[in-house]
Amino acid sequence: MRILQALPALHSGGVERGTVEFSAELIRQGHESFVVSNGGPLAEQIRGQGSTHIHMPIHRKSPASFGQILPMRRLLLDLKPDIVHVRSRMPAWIVYLALRSIAPAERPGIVSTFHGMYSVNPYSAIMTRADHIIAVSNCVREYVLEHFRVPENRLTVIQRGVDLAAFHNRNLNTQWLQQLLSRFPQLEDKRIIMMPGRISRWKGQLDFLAMMQRLVQDRPDCHGIIVGGAEPGKERFLEELERERSRLGLTDKITFLGQRNDMHNLYLLADVVCHMSTKPEPFGRTVTEALASGTPVVAYERGGAAETLQACFQEGLVRPDDHHEFAIRVSELLSRPRRDIKIPERFQLDAQVGATLAIYRNILDRKLSE
Numbered sequence: 001m002r003i004l005q006a007l008p009a010l011h012s013g014g015v016e017r018g019t020v021e022f023s024a025e026l027i028r029q030g031h032e033s034f035v036v037s038n039g040g041p042l043a044e045q046i047r048g049q050g051s052t053h054i055h056m057p058i059h060r061k062s063p064a065s066f067g068q069i070l071p072m073r074r075l076l077l078d079l080k081p082d083i084v085h086v087r088s089r090m091p092a093w094i095v096y097l098a099l100r101s102i103a104p105a106e107r108p109g110i111v112s113t114f115h116g117m118y119s120v121n122p123y124s125a126i127m128t129r130a131d132h133i134i135a136v137s138n139c140v141r142e143y144v145l146e147h148f149r150v151p152e153n154r155l156t157v158i159q160r161g162v163d164l165a166a167f168h169n170r171n172l173n174t175q176w177l178q179q180l181l182s183r184f185p186q187l188e189d190k191r192i193i194m195m196p197g198r199i200s201r202w203k204g205q206l207d208f209l210a211m212m213q214r215l216v217q218d219r220p221d222c223h224g225i226i227v228g229g230a231e232p233g234k235e236r237f238l239e240e241l242e243r244e245r246s247r248l249g250l251t252d253k254i255t256f257l258g259q260r261n262d263m264h265n266l267y268l269l270a271d272v273v274c275h276m277s278t279k280p281e282p283f284g285r286t287v288t289e290a291l292a293s294g295t296p297v298v299a300y301e302r303g304g305a306a307e308t309l310q311a312c313f314q315e316g317l318v319r320p321d322d323h324h325e326f327a328i329r330v331s332e333l334l335s336r337p338r339r340d341i342k343i344p345e346r347f348q349l350d351a352q353v354g355a356t357l358a359i360y361r362n363i364l365d366r367k368l369s370e
Contacts, residue, residue, distance in 0.1 A: 001083060006037070006085070006088075012042075012229055014286075015088070018160055029353075035051055036091070054075060065094060077102065083110075083363065084111070086127070086130065087112075089126055093126050111132050111359060114127055114134070116282045127148075137157065137159060156355070161288075161349035167267065172265060192272075194227060196266070199231070199237060202278050207326075210323045211323045213250060225266075272298060274297070274299070276326070281303040294338060294340070300318060
């Protein structure tokens with residue numbers, strides 16, 4: 001099959017990284033893979049894996065983006081993809097409007113993925129106009145069914161999958177560790193508590209600072225690391241986090257590592273990984289990756305992250321927004337020996353890819369029979 005994925009950009013984040021991994025799997029299985037976006041650091045990785053990246057500014061939530069309708073129409077007529085998989089609302093609108101002037105017999109199948117609980121309005125409803133809709137977790141599925149008029153037979157839950165081979169049964173690279181400690185000597189001989197995720201208020205970095213203040217009172221051997229970059233427009237929040245770190249007296253207890261491309265090793269370095277989103281997150285990619293690495297995870301009991309922990313590591317769940325209980329749970333896990341953590345098949349990349357390809361084939365089979 002010839003597959004075109006459309007998303008706003010290729011910076012950091014679970015949607016973007018998932019697109020990269022899925023593209024690689026498409027190539028590995030003999031399909032043709034194309035990605036259209038406004039580009040970003042991950043675009044080069046897309047190209048390096050054998051996919052084609054097409055740069056198109058389809059990322060802005062503004063009327064100016066509708067200037068991309070004709071370029072998108074030309075792209076669709078030129079590529080003739082079998083399936084277009086839209087992963088965000090503005091790209092979905094541009095694809096939808098571009099298809100209106102293409103003869104129905106020449107149109108590709110359309111799949112959309114609800115990667116989040118989008119606001120309930122006509123702008124978001126464009127995601128329901130696909131031939132089939134994917135929800136990334138059960139909580140997203142329930143949200144879509146409750147707020148959008150979608151027949152259940154057009155909606156499938158496909159959990160975001162992790163490539164277990166990339167995380168499981170790995171050893172920490174000693175040369176990498178030496179290089180890290182030479183740059184961040186404050187991490188040496190410490191119990192590392194990691195907070196991964198892009199710098200954004202709802203991701204919960206402020207909660208992490210409050211929790212760490214409680215934790216280090218009883219566990220001075222702990223050091224927190226916040227791993228993730230500040231995307232354009234989020235720089236002020238990073239400055240706010242740095243001020244709050246200072247106000248709480250945590251300057252020597254928490255280190256900002258910024259955007260990293262060595263997450264595999266960081267998961268192994270960490271003694272506990274924290275997920276503290278302040279609102280229900282559709283899925284917790286870092287949760288599954290950390291667990292696949294064998295690292296315990298503590299998370300608020302809500303959203304997609306809770307679904308993962310309920311299936312893989314129930315002792316990591318705490319009441320939402322309870323910093324005190326969170327700190328206690330982290331401390332408890334630090335005192336226990338690590339146990340093997342089983343990742344159910346539905347959270348593995350092979351299962352995600354297989355289920356998605358099955359949806360593509362069903363759409364194409366229906367189009368052939370029409």
